[in-house]
Amino acid sequence: MREKILVAGVVGPTASGKTRLGVALAKRLDGEVISADSMQVYKGMTVGTAKPTQEEMEGVPHHLLDFLDPGEAFSVAAWCDLAREKIAEITGRGKLPILVGGTGLYISSLLNHIQFAPLQSDPALREELQKRAEKEGGEGLLEELRSFDPSSASALHPNNLGRIIRAIEVYRLTGVPMSRQQQEARAKPSPYHPAVVGLAFRNRALLYERIDRRVDEMLENGLCEEAREIYRSGGKTALQAIGYKELFPYFEGECSLTQAADKLKMETRRYAKRQMTWFKREQWVHWLYLDDERNFQAIADEAAKWVEMQGLLCYNNQQV
The missing domain is CATH 1.10.20.140 (Histone, subunit A)
Known part of the structure; x- marks a missing residue:
């Protein structure tokens, strides 16, 4: 039996607290974080992508953040190649790789070991x-x-x-x-044993409230200025990113800032719904509900126990 590599993860919709839980897991389980967000790879897209700050990282190493110019194209195949390299590096140091992000296509493609055909383009x-x-x-x-x-x-x-x-x-x-x-x-078996925790809400209205608050905080923290730079840059990928394109009509004088913010909140809620639909299809996600009667520490403890249990399962299967 081929030896599998334990890969932990924290997934779920935007504004659910993935960054915080990823850091908590890394500190509990001696891990390092690999960002699984298709927009956090770009430089200058910090506020609008909720890229973790140094303070939020709490000293935990984070990878695949902030390394591309907004005008550069990037693909799921390219991300998977880089993520595999990082997983090998992290496990080589005796640490636990932890995927953290909401780009379902990236995470599923990696953990399901999707084989990408040679790129054909016209x-x-x-x-x-x-x-x-x-x-x-x-x-x-x-x-x-x-x-x-x-x-x-x-x-x-x-x-x-x-x-x-x-x-x-x-x-x-x-x-x-x-x-x-x-x-x-998907024909080839994956080299990874996933130990992925998903964050969700039984009452979706609570998630939507968090999204609305986050958008307001982003606007207070300079989202308009950041989006204006993206608007001027003309990078195709960046121009399609939620959190930026909704503000472009405001820059063009077609609507007020309040109207643009309302549009951003609506599109972010729709995006969160699509994220949940994607991750609910994956049987390897263990769901934790943030509106249950538990504080963050209890949720982090349960998440860590789940990952540890999957680690034992991975190890025991390889001893058979």
């Missing part, structure tokens, strides 16, 4: 699809994707233009739907 086709998206909106492209790959289409929001365009491009170039390619990519 710049002319992508430009054509991008122009169609600008003219028709995302719904038209999503409907086209639904006609030949309903599985991929059901997992995407009309605003997620990058992934919709990529799914259409893959099918046009290969004749094979992306969902089938992803299914086939």
